[in-house]
Amino acid sequence: MVAEHSLPRRSPVVGAPPRQSSVGQPRPALFSRIAGANAISLLPLGLFLALALFGPMFSSDPNAQDLANRLQPPVFFDGQWNHPLGTDGLGRDILTRIMVAARLSLLVGAIAASVSAMIGVSLGLLAGSRGGWLDTSVTAAVELALSVPTIVIGIVLVSTLGQSLTNLLAILVISGWIGYARVVRLQARNLVRADFITGAVAIGASRARIARVHLLPNVMPQVIVLFCQQVAAVMLWEASLTYLGIGLPIERISLGGMIREGQQHVFDGWWIAFMPGLAIALAVIGFNLLADWLQSERDPAQSANRGRRHVRTTDPTSGLQ
Numbered sequence: 001m002v003a004e005h006s007l008p009r010r011s012p013v014v015g016a017p018p019r020q021s022s023v024g025q026p027r028p029a030l031f032s033r034i035a036g037a038n039a040i041s042l043l044p045l046g047l048f049l050a051l052a053l054f055g056p057m058f059s060s061d062p063n064a065q066d067l068a069n070r071l072q073p074p075v076f077f078d079g080q081w082n083h084p085l086g087t088d089g090l091g092r093d094i095l096t097r098i099m100v101a102a103r104l105s106l107l108v109g110a111i112a113a114s115v116s117a118m119i120g121v122s123l124g125l126l127a128g129s130r131g132g133w134l135d136t137s138v139t140a141a142v143e144l145a146l147s148v149p150t151i152v153i154g155i156v157l158v159s160t161l162g163q164s165l166t167n168l169l170a171i172l173v174i175s176g177w178i179g180y181a182r183v184v185r186l187q188a189r190n191l192v193r194a195d196f197i198t199g200a201v202a203i204g205a206s207r208a209r210i211a212r213v214h215l216l217p218n219v220m221p222q223v224i225v226l227f228c229q230q231v232a233a234v235m236l237w238e239a240s241l242t243y244l245g246i247g248l249p250i251e252r253i254s255l256g257g258m259i260r261e262g263q264q265h266v267f268d269g270w271w272i273a274f275m276p277g278l279a280i281a282l283a284v285i286g287f288n289l290l291a292d293w294l295q296s297e298r299d300p301a302q303s304a305n306r307g308r309r310h311v312r313t314t315d316p317t318s319g320l321q
Helices: 030-034 037-041 043-058 094-130 132-146 150-161 165-191 195-202 207-243 255-265 271-298 300-304
Strands: none
Touching (some): 043 094, 043 271, 094 132, 094 165, 094 255, 094 271, 132 165, 150 165, 150 207, 165 207, 207 271, 255 271
C-alpha cells in the first residue's frame, strides 16, 4: 500500500491567478449600485412621479380658460413661458392638465394593481399549495378570464353600469389578477416540494401558516416585479379605454381624454395630443425599467449580465389583452 505522503503533489499552474474567496467580501452598497446607469434609466419614472405627486400642488386651475391664448404652441416652438407646453382649443394650460391627469392615472394604476395583486396572489397560493380540486378550479377560472378580452369587459360594464372611476377599476381588476395567479401558483407548486416545507409539515405547521410564513415571503420578490409591470399596463389601458369612451367620464381630466380632445386639432395644435401621449410613454417606460432592474437584482445571473438584452419569462399582464 502506498503511503499517503509518497503520492506526488500536483504542482501549481504557472501564471495562474490566485483563487480569491468571495466569503467576507462586502456587497456593493445599494446606493452605489443604483447610482450608475440604473439611475439614468429611471429618470423617466422620476420625472413622471414628480409631475404627478408634486405638480398639482403648485399649479393653477386646470379648467381655467384663456381664449386670447388658445392653441398657443409650446415654449420650444415660439410659445410663451406662461404656458410652457402650450394651450388647447379653449386656452387651457396643457402642463397643468397633464399634472392633474398624471396623478389620477397613477392613482388608478396603483389601486387596480394592488387589488389585482391581493386577489391573484391569494388564489395562486391556494391553488399551488393545496392542489386538487382547488387548483383545478383556479386554473379553469384563469383560462376563462383569458378568453375574454379586456375591451369586451369594458364595453359590457360601461353599457350596463355607465362610466365611472369605480367601473373602470372593476374592468382593470377583472383582467389584472390573472398574471399574479399564474406566476404565484407555479412558484408555490415548486416550493411545496422543497425540504423546508416538508420540515414545516413534519413539525405540525398548518397549511395557513405554511402559506403565510414560508410560501408568501418566497414569492413576494416576483410579485413586486409583476406589480411594477402591472402599474404600467394598467395606466396604458386606462388611457386607452378613456380614449375609446369606455373609461373615465368626460368631466374627469385624464391623459386618454386629453388625447381624444387633441385629435380635433391634429394639424393646428398637434401638441394637445402629443404631450399627454409623451407623459404616458414616460410612465410606461419608467415602470418597466424599474421592473427590469428589480428582476436583475432578484436574479444574480441577470444581475451579472445587466445591460444586455434579456427575454422576460413572465407575462404579468396576460389578462390585459
